[in-house]
Amino acid sequence: MKEGKTVTAVVEGKSKRRTPLVDRFLFVVKVVLIGLVTIGFLAFVAQQISPDNWFARWRNPGATGLSADQIKGLVISGLSQGVFYGLIALGYSMVYGVLGFINFAHGEVFMVSAYTGYIAANKFSANGMWESNFALCLLIVLLLAVMVSTVTAVLTERIAYRPLRNSPRLIPLITSIGVSFVLQNAVLGIFGPGTQGYPQLPEWLAKQRSILTFEISGIKILVFLVTIVSMTGLWYLVERTKTGKAMRAVAEDKEIASLMGINVNRIIVTTFAVGGAMAGVAGVMFGLLFRAVNPMTGFLPGIKAFTAAVVGGIGNLGGAMSGGLALGSAESIAPQLILEPLGVPGVTQLKDAVAFTVLVMVLLFKPSGLFGERLSAEDRA
Amino acid sequence: MSTETSNSESTDPSALLEFRQVNTHYGAVHILKDVDLAIYPGELVCLLGGNASGKTTTLKTLLGMVTPTSGDVVLDGEVVNNQPTSYRVANGVTMVPENRRLFKRLTVKENLMLGAYLRNDRDGINEDIEYVYDLFPRVKERLSQKAGTLSGGEQQMVAIGRALMSRPKVLLMDEPSMGLAPALVQQNFELIEKINNEGMAIFMVEQNANMALSIADRGWVLLTGRVILDDTAEALRANEDLQKAYLGGGSGE
Ligand SMILES: Nc1ncnc2c1ncn2[C@@H]1O[C@H](COP(=O)(O)OP(=O)(O)OP(=O)(O)O)[C@@H](O)[C@H]1O
Ligand SMILES: [Mg+2]
Numbered sequence: 001m002k003e004g005k006t007v008t009a010v011v012e013g014k015s016k017r018r019t020p021l022v023d024r025f026l027f028v029v030k031v032v033l034i035g036l037v038t039i040g041f042l043a044f045v046a047q048q049i050s051p052d053n054w055f056a057r058w059r060n061p062g063a064t065g066l067s068a069d070q071i072k073g074l075v076i077s078g079l080s081q082g083v084f085y086g087l088i089a090l091g092y093s094m095v096y097g098v099l100g101f102i103n104f105a106h107g108e109v110f111m112v113s114a115y116t117g118y119i120a121a122n123k124f125s126a127n128g129m130w131e132s133n134f135a136l137c138l139l140i141v142l143l144l145a146v147m148v149s150t151v152t153a154v155l156t157e158r159i160a161y162r163p164l165r166n167s168p169r170l171i172p173l174i175t176s177i178g179v180s181f182v183l184q185n186a187v188l189g190i191f192g193p194g195t196q197g198y199p200q201l202p203e204w205l206a207k208q209r210s211i212l213t214f215e216i217s218g219i220k221i222l223v224f225l226v227t228i229v230s231m232t233g234l235w236y237l238v239e240r241t242k243t244g245k246a247m248r249a250v251a252e253d254k255e256i257a258s259l260m261g262i263n264v265n266r267i268i269v270t271t272f273a274v275g276g277a278m279a280g281v282a283g284v285m286f287g288l289l290f291r292a293v294n295p296m297t298g299f300l301p302g303i304k305a306f307t308a309a310v311v312g313g314i315g316n317l318g319g320a321m322s323g324g325l326a327l328g329s330a331e332s333i334a335p336q337l338i339l340e341p342l343g344v345p346g347v348t349q350l351k352d353a354v355a356f357t358v359l360v361m362v363l364l365f366k367p368s369g370l371f372g373e374r375l376s377a378e379d380r381a
Numbered sequence: 382m383s384t385e386t387s388n389s390e391s392t393d394p395s396a397l398l399e400f401r402q403v404n405t406h407y408g409a410v411h412i413l414k415d416v417d418l419a420i421y422p423g424e425l426v427c428l429l430g431g432n433a434s435g436k437t438t439t440l441k442t443l444l445g446m447v448t449p450t451s452g453d454v455v456l457d458g459e460v461v462n463n464q465p466t467s468y469r470v471a472n473g474v475t476m477v478p479e480n481r482r483l484f485k486r487l488t489v490k491e492n493l494m495l496g497a498y499l500r501n502d503r504d505g506i507n508e509d510i511e512y513v514y515d516l517f518p519r520v521k522e523r524l525s526q527k528a529g530t531l532s533g534g535e536q537q538m539v540a541i542g543r544a545l546m547s548r549p550k551v552l553l554m555d556e557p558s559m560g561l562a563p564a565l566v567q568q569n570f571e572l573i574e575k576i577n578n579e580g581m582a583i584f585m586v587e588q589n590a591n592m593a594l595s596i597a598d599r600g601w602v603l604l605t606g607r608v609i610l611d612d613t614a615e616a617l618r619a620n621e622d623l624q625k626a627y628l629g630g631g632s633g634e
Contacts, residue, residue: 261499
């Protein structure tokens with residue numbers, strides 16, 4: 001009685017098949033990309049072994065290779081950039097999980113948090129508490145910024161996305177781009193276009209330390225610690241609590257989730273709130289690390305975080321964080337490990353190009369993302 | 382829009398779950414047409430009808446997943462037209478949905494516990510989960526397995542178990558034997574009878590009409606959204622028109 005469904009599925013499968021021409025083109029692109037990466041990396045290895053090597057000199061006659069400390073430095077700076085992508089990517093991934101659309105305004109939530117942190121930190125700095133009682137100030141700044149970004153995320157859901165709940169997914173996606181402009185311009189209107197500075201960090205936090213032979217600044221250690229704590233908290237919430245179970249149920253099947261008695265709207269709000277809180281943590285940490293914030297601060301990290309979410313496998317939280325770390329590392333390492341040996345000029349300017357090339361490669365080789373499950377047609381029709 | 386209370390004569394205080402002159406629409410399409418139904422405590426009732434006759438819609442309307450355009454849904458004497466699904470589940474109805482619809486990426490245990498989402502009585506929940514394990518020892522062996530990796534028969538067990546975890550007074554079942562091997566279909570009906578014998582009212586939609594009528598007390602037949610027959614199971618089984626029109630090819634041969 002139910003064969004009808006299988007038959008349609010087969011027919012759809014056929015019509016989705018790409019033309020051989022496109023297949024051949026994609027194959028060439030794959031081969032070229034893999035070839036370049038391999039040659040670049042081999043040339044780098046050759047450089048490291050001996051700079052006089054003909055292979056190392058082939059594309060880049062001035063090659064000198066990198067010292068171990070330089071490589072370690074690249075890894076650290078890549079990872080410390082990557083945790084921001086990861087923390088923001090969680091919000092993209094969670095919202096995609098429950099509602100199936102990309103909330104492009106999420107990068108702005110991160111920026112709003114960075115601004116809140118800037119205001120609060122400078123207030124504390126003005127009355128001297130920032131220096132005298134840094135830990136307490138930081139905690140308050142963090143709490144405030146997380147609160148503001150959570151409220152921002154929840155409000156955008158309530159005002160912009162909930163009325164569109166039953167429309168095609170493209171509509172909230174376009175709306176989210178609008179929300180993004182609204183937030184950017186609101187901040188622009190209030191604070192002006194200039195870059196605002198965070199107050200100086202205390203000496204003990206700013207100074208370089210050496211851990212396991214890695215040279216790393218105190219603030220980066222703090223960023224990693226805070227990220228680990230936030231991720232653990234998120235993992236506990238999603239995997240171990242009743243609310244988390246409800247979130248996963250809603251992500252999979254809203255109708256049946258409501259049959260279980262779950263208040264689907266409340267769970268969606270919770271999802272936005274948690275994603276907003278993660279972006280909030282990222283915003284303050286970003287402000288402390290780079291000590292500068294402007295209305296466009298959320299734009300590039302937002303896009304990169306979205307890339308990270310896709311790279312890791314969208315809808316998958318571990319994937320979002322790993323995608324962020326992978327993207328940050330690739331961005332930091334690949335220019336000097338792969339591009340420079342290929343003789344590409346000005347490689348340090350090419351971070352963004354590298355990030356999006358990583359996206360293209362992941363989509364070519366594993367369209368569901370590094371850690372993504374294959375999204376079946378019935379899941380994401 | 383106006384959900385006027387119809388003063389239909391079918392008002393019956395002893396019914397657990399009732400439809401009074403219910404109409405539902407999907408957009409402009411009229412699905413259920415003036416449907417009256419009543420389910421009493423302890424009964425096993427089945428709803429028969431061809432494809433697209435509105436059986437699933439009936440169950441969804443009972444649960445508030447579809448809102449009627451007119452008429453009343455009555456649960457335990459209370460008109461629940463404006464109450465959400467969660468309210469109705471908390472007050473004693475739930476469903477084993479068509480195709481089971483387990484949360485495939487969640488474990489078996491998590492699926493079962495979601496059935497008890499609205500409950501806070503720890504002891505009662507533990508009691509009920511033990512009851513489910515007794516009914517389905519196979520399920521107990523697979524608690525930490527992802528539900529999506531279970532066999533069809535096992536998924537059916539978990540779907541029934543999940544529904545039982547809300548401790549309903551009426552259990553709605555949408556085509557519980559769909560997609561099961563013939564041997565399992567028989568077992569499944571025995572199980573439904575067993576659960577019913579322990580006192581739970583069951584309202585079951587089935588394509589497998591002869592088998593359903595063989596365990597049911599009463600049955601309704603739906604034709605394009607209208608109840609065309611409403612009788613005891615015995616009488617329905619003896620009804621030759623029905624046998625020819627809907628039940629042909631069942632146990633007749
Ligand atoms: N969400 C919906 N939107 C629009 N039309 C719907 C929707 N759900 C069901 N219908 C239509 O309502 C009619 C009745 O559907 P319903 O699912 O109640 O049938 P059914 O009796 O359960 O059929 P089956 O035996 O195939 O499960 C069908 O014509 C169906 O296409
Ligand atoms: Mg149906």
